[in-house]
Amino acid sequence: MRHLNFITFNLMNSSDSFFEQVYEITRHIPVGRVTSFGAIARCIGSPQSARMVGWALNKSGNVLPPVPAHRVVNRNGLLTGKHHFGGSEIMKELLENEGIIISENQVVDFGKLFWDPMKEL
DNA sequence: CGTCTGACGCACG
DNA sequence: GCGTGCGCCAGAC
Numbered sequence: 001m002r003h004l005n006f007i008t009f010n011l012m013n014s015s016d017s018f019f020e021q022v023y024e025i026t027r028h029i030p031v032g033r034v035t036s037f038g039a040i041a042r043c044i045g046s047p048q049s050a051r052m053v054g055w056a057l058n059k060s061g062n063v064l065p066p067v068p069a070h071r072v073v074n075r076n077g078l079l080t081g082k083h084h085f086g087g088s089e090i091m092k093e094l095l096e097n098e099g100i101i102i103s104e105n106q107v108v109d110f111g112k113l114f115w116d117p118m119k120e121l
Numbered sequence: 122c123g124t125c126t127g128a129c130g131c132a133c134g
Numbered sequence: 135g136c137g138t139g140c141g142c143c144a145g146a147c
Contacts, residue, residue, distance in 0.1 A: 018144070037129055047130090048142050054128035055144070074129065081128030091128095 018044070022056040023063060025117050029071040032098045033115035034107055036075045043117040058084055070094040077110030 021044045029035055037053040046052070053072070058081075060067040070091045074080045079102065082091040092102045101108040 038131095041129085046143085049144085050129040050142080051127060052129090052143060055126090056128095058128060059145095069128080072128075075131095079128090084128060 018046075018049070018052060019056040019059070022053050023060060023067045025121070026057065026060075026067050026069060026072060027065065028117065028121060029068060029115055032100060032113070034071050034073055034077070034095070034100065034110065034113050035115045035117060037072060038075050039114075039117055040072065043121065054081065057081065071098075071115075073107055073110075077107035077114075079105050079107070 022040055025040050025043055037050040038047070040053045041047055041050040057067065057069040057072060060069050069081070070085065072081070079091050079095075082088055082105070085091045085094070092105075095102055095107070100113060107113060
């Protein structure tokens with residue numbers, strides 16, 4: 001049954017589109033880890049399309065399966081997308097629920113928690 | 122078609 | 135280390 005859902009998902013979403021590649025990589029980010037827009041862009045093969053990654057994630061709210069967009073921050077570990085989660089503190093709370101410490105709108109120990117899709121995928 | 126818009130990242134001063 | 139400028143490119147008009 002899960003297999004059928006997966007097939008339906010692939011039929012409903014052109015799986016080779018830029019957006020879908022972003023979603024697919026984002027879904028692989030482990031709980032309690034984070035990555036950056038640029039890292040995802042590089043993994044796709046468009047290192048200069050980091051802005052598009054953000055654009056894609058902005059539209060990921062109603063996408064299934066769910067996309068953990070809150071685990072994507074900018075290259076400095078800054079929560080630049082926090083205003084797109086309904087409330088301004090939703091993104092922070094989602095990350096803290098996974099054990100990530102946020103201070104001054106920034107991920108503490110970002111270098112340690114950073115998950116590189118190129119290396120890990 | 123042209124133009125504008127960004128959840129970015131880099132180069133430079 | 136910080137501010138500024140610019141290239142990036144898929145959608146929405």
